[in-house]
Amino acid sequence: MNSSVITFPGSNCDRDMDVALKKFGFKNKMVWHNDVELPKSDLVVLPGGFSYGDYLRCGSMASKSKIMQSVINFANDGGKVMGICNGFQILVESGLLPGVLLRNKYLEFICKNIFVKVNNTNNSFFKALKKNTLKLHIAHNEGNYFCSKEQFKEINDNNQIALYYSDKNGNVDENCNPNGSIANIAGIFNKEKNVLGMMPHPERMIDPVLSGEDGSIFFENLINNLKK
Amino acid sequence: MIVNEQVAVDHGLKKDEYKKICDLLKRVPNITELGIFSAMWNEHCSYKSSRFHLKNLPTKGKNVIQGPGENAGVIDIGDDDAIVFKIESHNHPSFIEPYQGAATGVGGIMRDVFTMGARPIANLNSIHFGSPQHKKTKNLLRGVVQGIGGYGNCMGVPTIAGQTSFDESYNGNILVNAMTLGHVKKNKIFYSKAAGLGKPVIYVGSKTGRDGIHGASMASAVFDEKIEEKKPTVQVGDPFTEKLLLEACLELMAGDSIIAIQDMGAAGLTSSSIEMASKGNLGIEINLNKVPCREKKMTPYEIMLSESQERMLIVLENGKEDLAKKIFDKWNLDFAVIGKTTKNKKIELYFNEEKVADIPVNTLVENSPMYERKWKKTKLPKKIKIEKEQFKNLKIVNVLNKILSSPNICSKEWIWQQYDQTVMGDTIQKPGGDAGVVRVHGSNKAVAASVDSSAIYCWAHPLSGGKQVVCESWRNLIAVGAKPIAITNCLNFGSPENEENMGEFVECVQGLGEASLYLEFPVVSGNVSFYNQTKNIGIKPTPTIGGVGLIKNYQNMVTMDLKQSNNILLVVGKTEGHLAQSLFARDILNEKNGPPPEINLFNEKNNGEIILKLMDKKFIKSAHDVSLGGIITALSKMCIKGKKGATLKKPNYLINQFEYLFSEDQGRYIIEIEKNNFNNVTEILKKNSIHYDDLGTVNENELIIDEKSKVTIDELIKFHTSWLNRYIGK
Numbered sequence: 001m002n003s004s005v006i007t008f009p010g011s012n013c014d015r016d017m018d019v020a021l022k023k024f025g026f027k028n029k030m031v032w033h034n035d036v037e038l039p040k041s042d043l044v045v046l047p048g049g050f051s052y053g054d055y056l057r058c059g060s061m062a063s064k065s066k067i068m069q070s071v072i073n074f075a076n077d078g079g080k081v082m083g084i085c086n087g088f089q090i091l092v093e094s095g096l097l098p099g100v101l102l103r104n105k106y107l108e109f110i111c112k113n114i115f116v117k118v119n120n121t122n123n124s125f126f127k128a129l130k131k132n133t134l135k136l137h138i139a140h141n142e143g144n145y146f147c148s149k150e151q152f153k154e155i156n157d158n159n160q161i162a163l164y165y166s167d168k169n170g171n172v173d174e175n176c177n178p179n180g181s182i183a184n185i186a187g188i189f190n191k192e193k194n195v196l197g198m199m200p201h202p203e204r205m206i207d208p209v210l211s212g213e214d215g216s217i218f219f220e221n222l223i224n225n226l227k228k
Numbered sequence: 229m230i231v232n233e234q235v236a237v238d239h240g241l242k243k244d245e246y247k248k249i250c251d252l253l254k255r256v257p258n259i260t261e262l263g264i265f266s267a268m269w270n271e272h273c274s275y276k277s278s279r280f281h282l283k284n285l286p287t288k289g290k291n292v293i294q295g296p297g298e299n300a301g302v303i304d305i306g307d308d309d310a311i312v313f314k315i316e317s318h319n320h321p322s323f324i325e326p327y328q329g330a331a332t333g334v335g336g337i338m339r340d341v342f343t344m345g346a347r348p349i350a351n352l353n354s355i356h357f358g359s360p361q362h363k364k365t366k367n368l369l370r371g372v373v374q375g376i377g378g379y380g381n382c383m384g385v386p387t388i389a390g391q392t393s394f395d396e397s398y399n400g401n402i403l404v405n406a407m408t409l410g411h412v413k414k415n416k417i418f419y420s421k422a423a424g425l426g427k428p429v430i431y432v433g434s435k436t437g438r439d440g441i442h443g444a445s446m447a448s449a450v451f452d453e454k455i456e457e458k459k460p461t462v463q464v465g466d467p468f469t470e471k472l473l474l475e476a477c478l479e480l481m482a483g484d485s486i487i488a489i490q491d492m493g494a495a496g497l498t499s500s501s502i503e504m505a506s507k508g509n510l511g512i513e514i515n516l517n518k519v520p521c522r523e524k525k526m527t528p529y530e531i532m533l534s535e536s537q538e539r540m541l542i543v544l545e546n547g548k549e550d551l552a553k554k555i556f557d558k559w560n561l562d563f564a565v566i567g568k569t570t571k572n573k574k575i576e577l578y579f580n581e582e583k584v585a586d587i588p589v590n591t592l593v594e595n596s597p598m599y600e601r602k603w604k605k606t607k608l609p610k611k612i613k614i615e616k617e618q619f620k621n622l623k624i625v626n627v628l629n630k631i632l633s634s635p636n637i638c639s640k641e642w643i644w645q646q647y648d649q650t651v652m653g654d655t656i657q658k659p660g661g662d663a664g665v666v667r668v669h670g671s672n673k674a675v676a677a678s679v680d681s682s683a684i685y686c687w688a689h690p691l692s693g694g695k696q697v698v699c700e701s702w703r704n705l706i707a708v709g710a711k712p713i714a715i716t717n718c719l720n721f722g723s724p725e726n727e728e729n730m731g732e733f734v735e736c737v738q739g740l741g742e743a744s745l746y747l748e749f750p751v752v753s754g755n756v757s758f759y760n761q762t763k764n765i766g767i768k769p770t771p772t773i774g775g776v777g778l779i780k781n782y783q784n785m786v787t788m789d790l791k792q793s794n795n796i797l798l799v800v801g802k803t804e805g806h807l808a809q810s811l812f813a814r815d816i817l818n819e820k821n822g823p824p825p826e827i828n829l830f831n832e833k834n835n836g837e838i839i840l841k842l843m844d845k846k847f848i849k850s851a852h853d854v855s856l857g858g859i860i861t862a863l864s865k866m867c868i869k870g871k872k873g874a875t876l877k878k879p880n881y882l883i884n885q886f887e888y889l890f891s892e893d894q895g896r897y898i899i900e901i902e903k904n905n906f907n908n909v910t911e912i913l914k915k916n917s918i919h920y921d922d923l924g925t926v927n928e929n930e931l932i933i934d935e936k937s938k939v940t941i942d943e944l945i946k947f948h949t950s951w952l953n954r955y956i957g958k
Contacts, residue, residue, distance in 0.1 A: 009468075009471075009472055009559065010382070010468050010471055010472070012382075012383065012384020013384065013651060015653075016651065016652060016653040019653060048651075050381075050382040050384075050468060050471070052468065053466070053467065053469075054468075106958070108646050109374075109377050109381055109645075109647070109648070110645055110646070111381075111644070111645055111646070111647060111650065112645055139381070139648040139650065201650075204650045204653055207653075209656045209783070210653065210655070211658075
């Protein structure tokens, strides 16, 4: 399986994602934001970081990068695109995903382990996942997902909610919402479910000596699904 | 502007220093030259009060590749890998403008590390605030924490450990000490020594603005009621540009174009150009019209003294300009050839085709003033007798509650959560343990790092305090299974012009030197911050030690969380019951007199080395050093982290229970071992003449001190976490 990780100026989880993808069998290529064409890919990943310093709205400058037109075309043709953290923000800004990401409720950066409940497994990202609830890691300042009532109804009706913040048993309630996201949303799909954006970092949970291994479960499952 | 004695005094120079400048130049300097002298001769850049004493510190060792004098120290960790590290203060700016002050402190220290070719892999910080009740404290705390996070998080470098303290002596002068570790291959280390004549001098990074002018001079003076006016001397950070600068520099460093490189930190273009010239024993000529400026009509004086951040000066090989420019263009950074190296050993500046400065380099560096300041010795305080009658009214659990929820002991989770601790995917021990640990990417090795300071002990007796803090750093590294290698120090003191403060400095440095020599734990880099003083009130002497150690196989790392019920807990090292200057004496008994605990370097070394040996044999399941708050505080933290309890035994010798549980005798660790290893472990301890006490056993969920004193782990967690959240209003 071939994957591509886009490096924007200010990306800082690009290497971590490269390490994770390779560990689970992807042939990964790093792609510079100023390139025009994507290499042949089964998966395109927009990594975390602070693209363009996030000095305008997070992800907004990056969403206008040269490479993004190719990413958008790739997604529109049904290609699998995944955005983590800042990558999620870029996907939202580029219009590939609905809604916005606001500053965290307490206006503070949050770095900690959290649990997410997988809401929809009928897609290439989560199909046949061994666990319903994953222990992952978040590290962000703007992860507070928000959308209008109409949009919420739409994404809900279309089963576009990918992940909810939950407790370790998969119970979703306000106590386990780290950033104020509407309905505890931690990740969403586009309508077609070939584009996924999520705040948690699975690439930081790929080794038992790190904070956990649920990221490994995610990536192993992902490459198996893409091979099918 | 006409330069005279008064103008020089306004620049922070002393009258006799001004006279010396005129004598050296054999004329009156112009204003640009005076600015350059004031920047190079201030305390911050010249170490004029401290040099005399710092030269006695042990700086060599078999693992030391580079000691003090470069941008950062470098140690060998085997297999062609080296670790570059340093700690630096950003105290004065952080008090004036906490967010930017702290942010640029973090940015500055990371630049020091990647200037040497190393990719930063971990950040640490030691931050000290005034009394929590002081009106400024809460905002300063918020601002500093957000500033540290704002910069480090954006750079994508994990913050892995640190220290936060509160003490009224920091009411008017907070301390922000930032430390960075970087990883580099031994044959790819870059230095700041210029070499060769006619080599192009290159400016890269951000444009130069009017921010931070006289920042270094500001940090070399005491605060008074006019400090608000000093805001313009605080630099403004741009972590995004620094991230680009990091990547661009490392890309250029992969080749062989660079002869020397130096970041523009304190005193900006002035100190960077002069340091490179001085080390290379040559001159530098700069055309200031070529310097990329952010603002219009900047004068030579402003350009030379600006402390705009995220800038580097590089001496390049001839003919490599285009190749280098391409890289910086790719990263959207300014790149300008601004001058060349010359043989006449002068710093020569041109502006609008006029020579605006012409100073022999040696007058600025070798001839800079050095003072042997007067200082006063601090006598060891008389022993005090703490009446045991006082203990009768105390309930142990209540005392423990008070200590665990005190500002200096309580959980700092609210702070840590604002720092990215896990980016780069190699953090294997996060903040809250004895030391932070990161893997050396792609290898089996890991490095551990810790920052420590003990201002109370240093204040009570600087010589003992100086020793203690080095020992504490050593212990923290041992406790995670790392072999301590070297330290960096950040020496925060009041005014050197005051004999008491200078005495504190001299004796802390002496203590620090003795301990580091004995433990073979040399000082490879550091920084001195004097004038942490408002009017005539100085801070408590606060030398901060950043220690670095190596874990050869990261699978062998040890953590402090209790692992398994029925395992045995031992206290390694003798508990004598020293209470003076302990948290218990000061906060519970309100007794502030007496000497700090004694340091026995032999025991310290012996105990630490044997702990490492026990770890090598995999006997130790968890470990924690015993420091502030004594055995019971240390054990409570192990319980909280592991969500396990412990059942204590009485010590098998005569000692008061409060003295046993709360005393702060040094050189001690609590270790958890399996029952069937008890004989093996105690055999080794006995053979090496190490005292140990059988502290008790691990249980499921309750800390049982005696029949009357029990507390559940949930309650302990509540004690530990409530204060800071309440204070910050969460």
